[in-house]
Amino acid sequence: MKFIIFHCSIMQLWAFLYLYEYNFIEADMKNPIQIKTYVEGILKTCTLAVLATEANGQPCASLMAITPFKGFRQILFATYRNTQKFENIINNSRVAVLIQGEEQDRSNLQKGFALTAYGHAHEVGKSELEEAVHSHIKRHPNLESFLHSGDIAILRIKVETYQVVRGIDDVVWWPVTDTEY
DSSP states (O other), X not given: OEEEEESSOGGGTHHXXXXXHTTOSSSOSOSXXXXXXHHHHHHHHOOEEEEEEEETTXXXXXXXXXXXXXXXXXXXXXXXXXXXXXXXXXXXXXXXXXEEEEEEETTOOEEEEEEEEEEEEEEOOHHXXXXXXXXXXXXXXXXXXXXXXXXXXXEEEEEEEEEXXXXXXXXXXXXXXXXXX
């Protein structure tokens, strides 16, 4: 029996229980349905991630509150417009988002995992802004005043590919185009 400790929201432990009950934690991860379910479980459970951007060859990493949007295909986050990360995204929309956690078995052996989403980030358009803000507030109620303050941008990452790493020899790439499941 394995247990997984997400360095994420404990309040959403049900997602882990779902993954465990249907044996996706121990899954071989070669079946796209299992990969999709694993990715969805992590996105439902974890509320923080590291956003990677780049400017003039210099990488930039920022801890961000994230919200899955429209399933697993998009990830929302918010930032002030006067930040380096916002400027980086305006100049180069390619980003990566890393979510990290650990699995622990009965003998207390730790096994780390990382889920990385690769895609392009753009500001949410006016037609979807209200829905995006509502989704982000629902997931992060402590950010409501921040999200309604001036000069805030709500950004959406359109995920192209996920990378699931559960060990040095356990790496799976999953293009979001495999989403018919």
